[in-house]
Amino acid sequence: MKTNHIKKVKNLFFSFFVLCSLSVNAYELEEYFNEYTSGKNTVEESLEILENNIWKISSKFVHSIFQVEQEAIFKVTLDRKIILLSAFRNTRAFGGFRKEKQAFEINYEKNTIFYEYNKEKGSILFDCENYIDCSFFDNLTLQIQSKLDINKEKLPSDFDFNYLDKGQIKNKKFKLEGLIDPNLKNDVTKIKFSEVRDDDKGFEMWFDPDRNFLTYRIFQDFGSQDLTWNLKSKLSEE
Secondary structure, three states: OHHHHHHHHHHHHHHHHHHHHHHHOOOOOOOEEEEEEEOOEEEEEEEEEEEOOEEEEEEEEEOOOEEEEEEEEEEEOOOOOEEEEEEEEEEEEHHHOEEEEEEEEEEOOOOEEEEEEOOEEEEEEOOHHHOHHHOOEOHHHHHHHHHHHHHHOOOOEEEEEEEEEOOEEEEEEEEEEEEEOOOOOOOOEEEEEEEOOOOOOEEEEEEEHHHOOEEEEEEEEOOOOEEEEEEOOOOOOO
């Protein structure tokens, strides 16, 4: 009983510490170039500003079995909400035996999303009353939005995203938690951003609040295998 009481006190103190830390540290959008490795496999991700409040985030996965290129153009409102303008994702696997291409362009004046999925082209009309904040995301922008929202929310917190994929608007659920990273040798608080799923697959990212919420590790579980991508100029683990 005494051990459980001590554990509860520690958890309460830890939660209070996390919230105080996050109230001071808010994510600031800034240009970057990050490189991650998983064995001989690599990921390059960059964020750059194109013009006043217009940003481009892009990534390139190079794996022995597959390659994925992604890009998104977006802007950010004064209340720190992403407005996605366009996005594409090209996947090539098994030496080109399997290919997948998809692209989206959003016209907010016409409430229409124009899409291409392989050889299919079409459009989706949307009503902002039926979609959260009338906001839409791809793989890249949803991680940026999560960082923009960290300082506003109590942790742990759940997020729902209108996710664009294969010519459809889907719903993706994620969770943000302030945790001690078990893979690091220190006890410094980090932020875990993970997808909530009901199957055996998984996706998570770890952010460092002391380095502007830098993504320092990415974990992907495909069901049959999993991959861990670590920042090349690696976060200190002492």
